Amino acid sequence: xxxIQLRLSAALVAILLVALSFLSWQTANRAESFLLPEVEQxxxxxxxxxxxxxxxxxxxxxxxxxxxxxxxxxGRILSSNEDFTGIALVxxxxxxxxxxxxxxxxxxxxxxxxxxxxxAKPSAEIAIGLDPGFARTIVYxxxxxxAIVMFVTALVALELVHISFGAGVYGAIEGVENRxxxxxxxxxxxxxxxxxxxxxxxxxxxxDRRLRAVVERYQALLRWSEDNAARLADQLRELKxxxxxxxxxxxxxxxxxxxxxxxxxxxxxxxxxxxxxxxxYIQQLASPxxxxxxxxxxSLPMVVFLxxxxxxxxxxxxxxxxxxxxxxxxxxxxLGALGxxxxxxxxxxxxxxxxxxxxxxxxxxVFVGGQGFVIDNTSTSQRARGLAIFIxxxxxAGLCGPPIGGILADRLGIRGAFLVxxxxxxxxxxxxxxxxxxxxxxxxxxxxITRRDFVNTLKSPKLVALFxxxxxxxxxxxxxxCFFLVPLQMKDIGHDQATIGRMLMIYPMAMVLLxxxxxxxxxxxxxxxxxxxxxxxxxxxxALLVLIDAGSLFTIGAMLLLLGIGQAMSIAPQSxxxxxxGRELPEPVGDGPLYGIFRLIERTGNALGPAIAGxxxxxxxxxxxxxxxxxxxxxxxxxxxxxxxxxxSSRGEKSLPQVGDQPV
Amino acid sequence: MFRLAxxxxxxxxxxxxxxxxxxxxxxxxxxxxxxxELIQSRxxxxxxxxxxxxxxxxxxxxxxxxxxxxxxxLNRLAATDKSIVGIEVIGPDGATLFASDRPTGVTPPKTxxxxxxxxxxxxxxxxxxxxxxxxxxxxRQIDQFADQVAKAxxxxxxxxxxxxxxxxxxxxxxxHRRARDIAEGHGRDAIGEAERAxxxxxxxxxxxx
Numbered sequence: 001x002x003x004i005q006l007r008l009s010a011a012l013v014a015i016l017l018v019a020l021s022f023l024s025w026q027t028a029n030r031a032e033s034f035l036l037p038e039v040e041q042x043x044x045x046x047x048x049x050x051x052x053x054x055x056x057x058x059x060x061x062x063x064x065x066x067x068x069x070x071x072x073x074x075g076r077i078l079s080s081n082e083d084f085t086g087i088a089l090v091x092x093x094x095x096x097x098x099x100x101x102x103x104x105x106x107x108x109x110x111x112x113x114x115x116x117x118x119x120a121k122p123s124a125e126i127a128i129g130l131d132p133g134f135a136r137t138i139v140y141x142x143x144x145x146x147a148i149v150m151f152v153t154a155l156v157a158l159e160l161v162h163i164s165f166g167a168g169v170y171g172a173i174e175g176v177e178n179r180x181x182x183x184x185x186x187x188x189x190x191x192x193x194x195x196x197x198x199x200x201x202x203x204x205x206x207x208d209r210r211l212r213a214v215v216e217r218y219q220a221l222l223r224w225s226e227d228n229a230a231r232l233a234d235q236l237r238e239l240k241x242x243x244x245x246x247x248x249x250x251x252x253x254x255x256x257x258x259x260x261x262x263x264x265x266x267x268x269x270x271x272x273x274x275x276x277x278x279x280x281y282i283q284q285l286a287s288p289x290x291x292x293x294x295x296x297x298x299s300l301p302m303v304v305f306l307x308x309x310x311x312x313x314x315x316x317x318x319x320x321x322x323x324x325x326x327x328x329x330x331x332x333x334x335l336g337a338l339g340x341x342x343x344x345x346x347x348x349x350x351x352x353x354x355x356x357x358x359x360x361x362x363x364x365x366v367f368v369g370g371q372g373f374v375i376d377n378t379s380t381s382q383r384a385r386g387l388a389i390f391i392x393x394x395x396x397a398g399l400c401g402p403p404i405g406g407i408l409a410d411r412l413g414i415r416g417a418f419l420v421x422x423x424x425x426x427x428x429x430x431x432x433x434x435x436x437x438x439x440x441x442x443x444x445x446x447x448x449i450t451r452r453d454f455v456n457t458l459k460s461p462k463l464v465a466l467f468x469x470x471x472x473x474x475x476x477x478x479x480x481x482c483f484f485l486v487p488l489q490m491k492d493i494g495h496d497q498a499t500i501g502r503m504l505m506i507y508p509m510a511m512v513l514l515x516x517x518x519x520x521x522x523x524x525x526x527x528x529x530x531x532x533x534x535x536x537x538x539x540x541x542x543a544l545l546v547l548i549d550a551g552s553l554f555t556i557g558a559m560l561l562l563l564g565i566g567q568a569m570s571i572a573p574q575s576x577x578x579x580x581x582g583r584e585l586p587e588p589v590g591d592g593p594l595y596g597i598f599r600l601i602e603r604t605g606n607a608l609g610p611a612i613a614g615x616x617x618x619x620x621x622x623x624x625x626x627x628x629x630x631x632x633x634x635x636x637x638x639x640x641x642x643x644x645x646x647x648x649s650s651r652g653e654k655s656l657p658q659v660g661d662q663p664v
Numbered sequence: 665m666f667r668l669a670x671x672x673x674x675x676x677x678x679x680x681x682x683x684x685x686x687x688x689x690x691x692x693x694x695x696x697x698x699x700x701e702l703i704q705s706r707x708x709x710x711x712x713x714x715x716x717x718x719x720x721x722x723x724x725x726x727x728x729x730x731x732x733x734x735x736x737x738l739n740r741l742a743a744t745d746k747s748i749v750g751i752e753v754i755g756p757d758g759a760t761l762f763a764s765d766r767p768t769g770v771t772p773p774k775t776x777x778x779x780x781x782x783x784x785x786x787x788x789x790x791x792x793x794x795x796x797x798x799x800x801x802x803x804r805q806i807d808q809f810a811d812q813v814a815k816a817x818x819x820x821x822x823x824x825x826x827x828x829x830x831x832x833x834x835x836x837x838x839x840h841r842r843a844r845d846i847a848e849g850h851g852r853d854a855i856g857e858a859e860r861a862x863x864x865x866x867x868x869x870x871x872x873x
Contacts, residue, residue: 004839008676011831016680019824020687026816027691034809035699041745042706048744049713081705135695142694146687153683160675173836176843183846186854199840206847210855217862224869231872232865239865243858411693 004177005161009154016150024139024146031135039083040112043128046077046084047114050126054089054116058123064089065097074100082137085129089116092124103129145407145498148505152400159265159396170258172196175204178249183207188214188243218245257377257386259435260329264370265393267333267428270340270421271363272401276500277409277417278302279487284414286349293618299484299610301353306479306610308360309367310603314449314596316368324441325373326432332365333429337422344418362425373436395515398508406501414497449600453593462581465643467598469636470536471574472605474567477539477633479609481563481626482507486556489622493551506557510564511571519572528573528580529644535570536637539563543630550623559626676828681821688817695813696806703797704778707748710741711780711793714751718782718791728753728782728791729761738764749775749796756791774799 050073057067067089074087078101086101096105105111110130115122131137161170175194182189188211194204218239225232239245282298289297320328339359346352371390378386408417458464482504490500522531542562549555575598582594589597616625714737721731738751742764749772752763766772775796782791845851 004835007835008832011835012676012679012828015824015827015831016683016687018827019680019684019820023684023687023691023813023816023820026820027688027695027813030809030812030816031695031698034695034805034812035702038699038702038706042702042709045706045709045744049709052713083702135698138695138698139691142690145690145694149683149686149690153679157675157679160679173839177839180839180842180846183854186857188854188858200843203840203843203847207843210847210849214855214858214862217859217866221862221865221869228872232868235861235865239858239861243854245858407690411690 003181004173005158008161009157012157013150013154016153020146020150024143028136028139031139032132035083035135035138036130036132039130039134042081043084043112043130044114046081047112047126047128050074050077050087050089051114051116054124054126058117064091064124067098070098071100074098083131083134085110085131087129088127090125090127092122097124101129103127144502148403148407148502152404155396155400156269159393160262169196169198169200172198172200172204176200176207179204179207179211182249186243187249188245189247189249190215191249214243215246257374257389259377259437260325260370260373261389261393262435263329263333263428263432264366264390265397266431267329267336267363267366267425268394268397269401270336270424270428271359272397273405273408273417273421273424274340274343275402275483275504276406276487276497277414279484280491280497281343281414281418282349282352283488283491285346285352293615295488295617296611296614297349298488299614301349301356302479302483302610303607303614304353305356305360305363306603306607308357309364310600310607312361312364313368313603314600316364317372317596318448320365320369320372320441322441322443324439325369325376326436326438327441328365328369329373329432329436330429332362332367332369333425333432335359335362335365337425337429338362340418340422340425344415344422366428376439392512395508395512399505399512402504402508403498403501406497406499406504409497409501449593449596453589454597456585456587456589457582457594457597459587460581460585461647462584462644463578465640466532466574466577466581467601469640469643470532470570471598471602472608473633473636474536474539474570474574475602475605476609476612477543477563477629478507478567479606480613480629481543481560484610484613485617485622485626486560488617489550490553490556492622495553499553503553503557503560506560507564507567510561511568514565514568515572518569519576522569522573523576528577529641531573532570532577533637533641535566535568535573536640537566537634538569539566540630540632540634540637542566543626543633546623546626550626673825673829673832676832677825680824680828684817684821684824688813688820692810692813695809699806699809700802703776703802706745707778707795707797708780710748710751711778711795714738714741714753714793715780715782718753718793719784722784722790729755731762734762735764738762747798747801749773749798751796752794754792754794756789761791776802 053073054067054070058064070089074089078084078087084101086099086103088099088103088105089097090105091097094105099105103111105127107129110132112128112130114126114128115124116126117123172194175191175196179191182191190211191204191208193208194201196204218236221232222236225236279298279302282301286294286297288294316328336359339355339357339362342355342358343352346355371387374386374390405417405421408420412420486503487500490503491497495503518531518535522528539562542559545555545559545562575595578594578598579591582589582591613625613629616628619625620628714734717737718728718731718734722728734753738753742748742751750764750766753761755761776799778795778797780793781789782793784790846853846855849856
């Protein structure tokens with residue numbers, strides 16, 4: 001992450017903080033005059049209702065000071081009206097006979113009084129205290145949502161900031177920033193050239209000239225030293241160590257690959273918007289299908305979506321290469337927008353499933369086209385960085401989308417939120433047209449996956465264990481919990497979609513923050529197997545938390561956090577292990593087909609997730625379903641560990657060979 | 665340099681205005697929902713009171729269709745708020761059994777209707793109470809409030825855009841200044857230090873030669 005991006009985003013957050021605080025303060029002031037008359041009217045109505053009840057009791061001869069149960073009655077009214085502070089029944093002589101909450105019956109302001117019986121000569125008086133801060137409370141409660149808006153805005157700014165400059169100028173700014181940063185830290189390595197004729201390009205070239213001149217002088221001295229019996233060698237070594245003279249810094253992210261980030265991020269953001277409300281929407285539209293449980297029926301549109309994504313990706317890889325990545329991204333974004341629109345107007349389960357199928361083809365096209373674009377525009381040494389950009393955009397979209405989607409669904413309704421998603425997908429289409437260069441397609445160059453590749457790969461028990469007992473369950477648990485079970489459960493226990501959206505932020509947040517650290521630790525400690533198995537156990541056993549209290553937000557949040565931690569532990573080492581274990585295969589399989597098989601199995605897990613969750617939910621309910629899926633995950637991790645260690649010890653191996661990072 | 669900073673302005677303008685617009689809408693809709701809930705709650709209390717009266721009479725053996733005093737009760741309750749256009753008691757077959765008096769010669773406005781089923785002791789519906797509230801009153805109030813929020817949001821959004829542009833100018837300008845200092849060799853930097861160290865060594869080499 002470059003500090004220029006961070007600074008611009010931080011500035012934006014600071015400005016928004018001020019703007020939204022001002023707006024909130026103004027709204028609170030105006031809301032007071034807007035809501036208070038209505039609160040008074042309501043208090044008047046409630047007062048009349050109480051007065052009528054008390055009046056009837058007095059009519060049948062119940063003494064005023066012996067009205068049994070009136071405290072409980074007042075308490076019930078008070079608890080269901082947060083705009084009231086207290087209710088009291090006052091005798092004609094001013095004595096408070098019954099009172100609940102906090103109320104000053106003598107006050108002139110914020111108290112509504114109603115007579116009991118004849119208003120000219122009342123038998124008693126009902127006094128209702130109004131909360132003067134009610135309007136402010138309403139506005140200030142919105143601050144959680146406003147904070148999310150600010151957070152998401154900062155992330156969006158981070159993602160999109162390079163668009164405003166254009167890739168060339170942004171590359172130059174980044175290049176200059178890298179140079180300034182390095183020089184401030186006494187790092188005088190050479191940097192890759194900046195290809196820009198503008199102000200920052202010129203500055204980079206000037207700095208490079210200074211750096212080159214220093215290096216040339218150093219090298220001249222070095223040559224002299226070599227010719228003169230190593231005199232000055234110590235001083236030159238010291239200089240080299242201090243300033244890293246003569247070295248070249250690693251190439252930064254290729255700007256060409258960066259072009260895909262904005263359209264990809266915006267499209268994925270559109271899809272992620274639907275996460276908190278999609279299962280609820282399906283539930284609303286679903287009608288019973290004989291022989292299938294209602295919860296299984298609810299899972300069907302999600303299964304169709306994820307199955308299409310899984311099954312079309314191997315085919316689409318070659319197609320997007322042949323017809324051009326830009327065209328694929330544009331077509332995918334158009335299909336996505338169409339699918340979201342159709343989802344908004346769906347009238348039943350079948351029409352929604354068809355709409356989601358269209359979206360799925362769009363999603364697969366954008367995903368495969370974007371990934372292919374990164375591969376086309378990176379050298380082998382830049383590939384991992386390029387794919388990290390790609391994965392990063394998807395993860396950040398996963399973080400931003402659900403909370404905003406939840407807020408939109410709460411305010412605009414689910415259909416309205418789908419239409420917003422369609423607009424966002426259409427925006428990604430525009431961005432794809434603007435940002436992605438129009439390079440004609442060509443014949444596919446990558447080797448397709450053959451049956452022999454499958455057979456050879458599945459001959460390795462370790463790879464089988466990794467694929468089917470770790471990778472696939474990891475996707476099943478992710479989709480089952482985050483996309484299906486948690487939204488439905490939270491809706492059942494009475495939470496709105498904004499709360500569901502906020503809850504769904506926990507998982508991607510853990511991933512975004514922890515994946516790089518765990519990946520580095522797994523490599524440093526040479527413990528990829530341990531991290532994969534440990535992550536699986538953490539994620540799986542997290543499900544047991546629902547046994548404490550499945551109806552508690554805290555429990556569900558803790559479960560999702562542990563799921564995120566577990567997945568963050570295992571996801572990068574899992575990818576790296578595929579290549580590592582692939583090199584042990586007796587009949588070699590290329591990295592391309594090997595990773596293709598791995599992704600296909602993962603995506604099959606995605607498609608199975610909602611189906612398994614829907615099936616189990618119909619049979620056993622939320623808690624048992626969650627526990628069963630969690631135990632399946634944990635058991636899978638154990639089987640993987642036993643398989644790896646059994647085979648390792650049987651061959652007398654001491655440790656698995658470690659290789660460099662593979663694409664994630 | 666200034667032109668470069670201006671290039672960030674459109675992005676900042678779009679992002680800041682979307683964020684402020686979303687924030688303004690959330691503020692507005694949060695208060696609007698509270699307003700609508702207050703009205704719904706008030707109408708609900710009125711409907712509940714009528715339901716209690718009806719059920720009390722039913723428990724005394726008076727069928728709903730014969731509770732002739734209901735019209736007076738409905739009129740009295742409707743008169744407590746001029747925005748209540750009417751209150752009706754509807755039979756299980758959908759026919760209106762009793763209704764508050766409607767003002768004559770006035771076109772009935774569009775109404776927001778709150779309906780509450782009247783359930784007997786066995787949980788069966790014996791009718792429903794409908795309280796009709798003047799939608800125009802609600803819409804007028806909400807529109808006024810929306811105008812007020814918009815009046816606050818527009819300057820806030822414009823200021824955010826302007827400040828965003830200035831912030832971008834400042835941040836990029838600062839980077840530009842630092843880079844220019846290094847490029848032109850002004851001030852102390854690591855390149856200068858290395859140059860001085862190399863110059864020292866070069867002097868020694870020259871001395872040796």
